[in-house]
Amino acid sequence: MRAAIVDQPGSIRVGDVPDPVPRERQVVLRxxxxxxxxxxxxxxxxxxxxxxxxxxxxxxxxxEIVEVGNDVPGGWRPGDRVAVDPSLFCGYCGPCHAGHGNLCENWGATGDTVDGAFAEYVAVPAANCYRLPDHLSYQQGALVEPVSCAVHGVRRVGVEAGERFLVVGAGTMGLLMQQLLQRAGARVTVVDRNTARLGRAKELGAQAVAGDVTELDGERFDAAADCTGAVPAIEAAFDSLRRGGRLLVFGVAPAEARVALSPFRIYNDEITVVGSMAVLHSYGAALDLVAGGAVDTASLLTDSLSLERFPEALDLMRSGAGLKVQVLPGASDA
Incomplete structure (x- = not known):
């Protein structure tokens, strides 16, 4: 089958790899x-x-499920349409036993630690499959995973009706976070240096938008979520909090990155800083939100490319020109 392959950092190609074979309790998807x-x-x-x-x-x-392995739970059959939670938790370490599988000492995820879905076919645990309602497309189904991350993030930081919330970053994750916070009754301000994205945030109901936190005239927020992973953005979000405020570090930063936050403010102003790691008991809720129309998927799905154009799709994502860039392995360039 054809697949996108990262041979080593910086070396990306599309080539032929063996077709996946379902192991016990696994299914193979097209x-x-x-x-x-x-x-x-x-x-x-x-x-x-x-x-x-x-x-x-x-x-x-x-x-779509095309092959079913031995002893598969859930009654799955070829032809079933599914969205898939990529999480691969070991189930036996301390965090898993404590109900925190996303912090698993042996953490893995389809596409992150084992071969994933920038391919014609992929093998996944049947237990991770969720039936896709008939009215949802595969493109909408592929959005469930980022929505599930946002659901977990909102649960981590907490939100109350009427709160003033700052979201830094108006990419896909920032706009998903914005929508979920607004559904909970928050008044959301969105900041992004890529000002071309701010119109979408405004259309989705942002109370205010700006190209930089410094443009907000010193406004203080009850809570803030950084969806960029950029050190300056995290620091600016922290500085924008009122006393007793909460900061969610949601964007993925390089492991070596460091931020400068005032420990005196954290102590004296009782600032709460929390992180949010991937998916935790949130995938089913996210699918329900997408299926019920609580998330505006049409506003986020901006670009779709064939599998053969995967390197181009990466560049498009890196450029910030669109929002959610997707690869459709069955699509043709013709």
């Missing part, structure tokens, strides 16, 4: 759509430490 996110850029650049090389990336995906 991939319908796979989204590119910031983590894929980190994997391509060698900045995501859990990733081994070579690897077929791709962790935001949906498709």
């Amino acid at each position: 991939v319908g759509a796979t989204g590119i996110c910031g983590t894929d850029l980190h994997i391509a650049d060698g900045h995501f430490p859990p990733t081994p090389y070579p690897i077929v990336p791709g962790h935001e995906f949906a498709g």
Whole structure:
């Protein structure tokens, strides 16, 4: 089959690899759509430490079951349309036993630590499959994974009706976070230096938008979420908080990055700083939100390319020209 392969950081190609074979309790999907996110850029650049090389990336995906392994739970059959939680938790370490599988000591994820869905076919645990409602396309199904990350992030930081919330970054994750916060009753301000994205945030109901936190005239917020992973953005979000405020570090930064936050403010103003790591008991809720129309998917799905154009799709994502860039392995360039 054809697949996108990162042989080593900086070396990306599309080539032939063996077709996946389902192991026990696994199914094989024909991939319908796979989204590119910031983590894929980190994997391509060698900045995501859990990733081994070579690897077929791709962790935001949906498709059709074409083969079922032995002892598969859930009654899955060929032809079933599914969205897939990429999480691969060991189930036996301390964090897993404590209900924190996303902090698993042996953490893995389809497309991050094992071959993923920038391919014609992918093998996944049947237990990670969620039935895709008939009215949702594969492209919408591939958006469920980033929505599930945003759901977990909102749960981590918390939100109350009427709160003033700052979202830094108006990419896909920032706009998903904005929509979920607004659904909970928050008044959201969105900041992004790529001002071309701010119109979309405004259309989605942002109370205010700006190209930089410094343009907000010193406004203080009850809570802030950084969706960029950029050190200056994290620091600016922290500085924008009122006393008693909360900061969610949601964007993925390089492992070696460091931020300068005032420990006196954290102490004296009782600032809460939390992180949010991937998906945790949030995938089903995210699918329900997407299926119920609580998330505006049409506003986020801006670009779709064939599998053969995967390097181009990465460059498009890196440029910030679109929002959610997806690869459709079944599509033709003709």
